[in-house]
Amino acid sequence: MxxxxxxxxxxxxxxxxxSLALGAFVLPARALTFDEVGKVVQLLTELEPELGRLAYDEEEADQWFDDDAGLEGRIAKAGFSRETWKQALDATFRGYLATIATERFEAxxxxxxxxxxxxxxxxxxxxxxxxxxxxxxxxxxxxxxxxxxYVDAVQPYAARLNELLGDQEE
Incomplete structure (x- = not known):
């Protein structure tokens, strides 16, 4: 190389x-509910020990869906299809980025x-x-x-999302 x-x-x-955001999705814009964010955060929390830390991008969202389907299928049991999982995870992630203080984000x-x-x-x-x-x-x-x-829906979960998705060196 x-x-x-x-x-x-x-x-x-x-x-x-x-920045946690190099994997850009081109998904249709849609509303994100507080309940959907809660489900995403819960699934990230439950699946992290088995699937590892989420390195957010479109392929990783698909991989988590596939890997979980081979385990207990918790993502589908929570009411997500592959596409709605990707959309909810994407919107949650983008909303999470928007909750980060500007100074910290730019740093x-x-x-x-x-x-x-x-x-x-x-x-x-x-x-x-x-x-x-x-x-x-x-x-x-x-x-x-x-x-x-998505900030209003994500803000109550921002601290937990920072633990799950944030910079490990903080």
Whole structure:
């Protein structure tokens, strides 16, 4: 693997861990209820010991649905189909991002472009990586903005979601 590929993977991992939002869904907008958020949080809590910490993206939502179906099928028992699970998890996640204090949210991006600039990459590779990082930051900010419409439903669960989805280094 080239140095650029390794750096991209490392920075993508850092962005995912820092911002929790690199996996963007293109799902239809719909209302999210307090009860749905409660079910999502309960399922994340119950399934984490068996399935591990959720690394949020569309494939992971599908994987959790499949893995749970092979266990006790708790997601389906809670009333979710594969599609409604993905929608509720997506909306909960976006709403969670919107509950994070702006200063804390923006701090997750601190130093990312500087790390690219300080790397051993050549100028062309650095420009490519800066563009990649800036695109991912913009995507994450957009997810957060889209989550504003879910804040009321998610806010009561924000602390628990932070434990389940938040940065481990806090």
């Amino acid at each position: 080239t140095g650029l590929s390794l750096l991209k993977r490392h920075l993508a991992g850092s962005l995912l861990a820092a 997750t991006f601190s130093g990312l472009t500087e790390r690219v600039d300080a790397s051993d990459l050549n100028d062309e590779q650095k420009a490519e990586m800066r563009s990649f990082v800036e695109t991912k930051i913009a995507e994450t900010r957009a997810l957060r903005a889209e989550g504003e419409k």
